[in-house]
Amino acid sequence: MESPRNSTYCLLSDGDLHFLPYQDVSRAGGLPYHSFLASKTMSSLAASATASQPNSGSDMESQSASGSSSLCEGVPGTHSLQMSALLNRYATHALYLPNIYIEPSNTGNHEETKKMLCTIFPHWNDESQISVKQFTGGITNMLLECTMYHQNTESHEKVLVRTYGRGTGMIIDRDREFVSHLVINSVNLAPPIHARFGNGLVYGFIEGRSLEFTELADERLYPLIAAKLGQWHQQVQVDAIEECLAKLRREFRGSKPESNASDLWSVISNWIQLLPEIEGITSSCTQNIDIREVQDPQASLVDVLRAELAWLRSQLNSKSPLVASHCDLLSGNVIISEDLSQKLETGLSASEMEYYMQHNPISFIDYEYMVKAPRAFDISNHFMEWQGFNCERHRIPKAETSNRLLREWCAAYLGMRDADDDKNAIDDLISEISLHYGLPGFYWGIWSGIQSGISLIDFDYSRYAGERIQEYWDWKRRFRTQTPGPHF
Known part of the structure; x- marks a missing residue:
């Protein structure tokens, strides 16, 4: 099957992905859904990414009541009815512009980006009114904050434009990232994604700031983070992502998908094949030869890690629900x-904390690595991030049922008001998390080893890879001996 060359609307409706041609409708004789979707794209700029309920489509219902047939005027018979039904179940959409490529720039010349934005947003018709702030840039990646100022209304609209980093296609499935973002946005747990172009994304800007790693343990914040992650795991349908991804690949890739990795295990397996034999990992594996599944000192690093992956999967398989x-x-x-952020500085009252628990102001961004995985991996992976890039392990919460902090975190994740509401459910979740505490180090150790060979960022990936893979060995040593107590 030959991939289509035309730009396309990717429309998520009733949990299914649909494709509508995007053309210059003034010359194509008028495709009436074009103006509707173009308008919808801009209205979604103001949509809240932190709402707790899925998109209701209330604006679509009012559009339908006022005459949805007008959306399909001039579209013959059966197609008109199909189009009306499709738009009435509208959840979200994005443009796919496969032939547009934006070169990362160190010079501040962003004319190509501005031109592309005027294509995506038709009423951004004056490139001179678009300002660009560059967060990161160079030959590896680029992240831009783009703001359109409307003089007639003295208002502005803001989006982010990100180009893919050098070599990241080796380890990141960009089709999956795009579809995942669409699905997450459809339940209001992500900012709108406006477009995917040949080597990047255009998506909504979330006002606020990112956290420092030391703030992850803040007792005012971790219940909100836990509750938001619980909401993610409940509302984002992993099967919907897989079904939409398969449909996207059939439409644009034919029989040649970017990746065949459909879950965490297949992702890690693929990464192992890409891993060079770097000092950080080989040294750690040698030091722990006594607990390796392959104890032959002449075995290759790939053989050692593949055997460990098989062992891990045998120990963890079906021990935690699979989620997005x-x-x-x-x-x-x-x-x-x-x-x-301001309240954290001035003080947060109990009533304000209660308000935030009901109206959670936390958002998660960057969905490059989203995949079907055990929920306990996602949780334990988050806890490993409490240590920061310097691997200060003492900051990781101890995976013990007696750890009050962890109990409170799990209660918020499970939607409980109090850590004493259902002690058995919390005990079970902590045991589930503890069982997965070694997997993040294995995962990121291999990732870092690959980065050491492709990244131009000034960071000692080899050292970091060794630090992270050692987490796995330390966990495995305790797991094998069944030593009671924390894993770190």
Whole structure:
């Protein structure tokens, strides 16, 4: 099957992904849904990414009541009825512009980006009114904050434009990232995604700030983070992501998908094949040869790690529900509102905390590594991030049922008001999490080893890879001996 070359609307409606051609409708004789979707794209700029309920489609219902047939005027018979039904179940959409590529720039020349934005947003018709702030840039990646100022209304609209980093296609499935973002946005747990272009994304800007890693343990914040992650795992349907992804690949990739990794285990398996034999990991594996599944000192690093992966899977399989996991919930990917940030400085009363628990101001961003995975992996992976990049392990919460902090975190995750509401459920979740405490180190150790060979960022990935893989060995040593007590 030959991939289509035209730009396309990717429309999520009634849990299913649909494709509508995006063309210059003034020359195409008028495709009436075009103006509706273009308008909807901009209205979604103001949509809340922290709402607790899925998109209701109330604006669509009012549109339908006023005459949804007008949306399909001029579209013949059966197609008109199908289009009306499709739009009436509208949840979210994004443009797919496969032939547009934006080169990362160190010069501040962003004319190509501005031109693309005027294509995505038709009423952004004056490139001179678009200002661009560059957060990161260079030959590896680029993140831009783009603001359109409307002089007639003295208002502005803001989006983010991100180009993919150098070599990241080796370890990140960009089709999956795009579809995941659409599905998450459809239940109001992510900012709108406006477009995917050839080498990047355009998506909504969330006002607020990201956390520092030391703030993850803040007793005023971790219940909100836990509750939000619990909401994610309940509301984001992992099967919907898989079904929409398969449909996208059939439409644009034919029989050649970007990746065949459909879950955490297959992702790690693929990564192991890409891993060079770097000092940080090989040294750690040698030091722990006594507990390796392959104890032959001449065995390759790939053989050693593949055997460990098989062992891990045999121990953890079916021990935790599979969910749509974020898989990268470090502090930089947790955003808090400006209001909450100010309250943390001035003091947060009990009533204000209760309000925030009811109207959670936490948002999660960056869905590059989202995949089907055990919920306990997503949770334990988040706890590992409490240590920061310097691997200060003493900051990781101890995986014990006697740990009051962990009990409170789990209670918030499970939607309980108090850590004493259902002691058995919390005990079970802590045991589930403890069982997965070694997996994040294994996962990120391998990832860091790959990064040491492809990244131009000034960071000692080899050292970090060794630190993270050692977490796994330390966990495994305690697991094998069944030593009571915390894993770290």
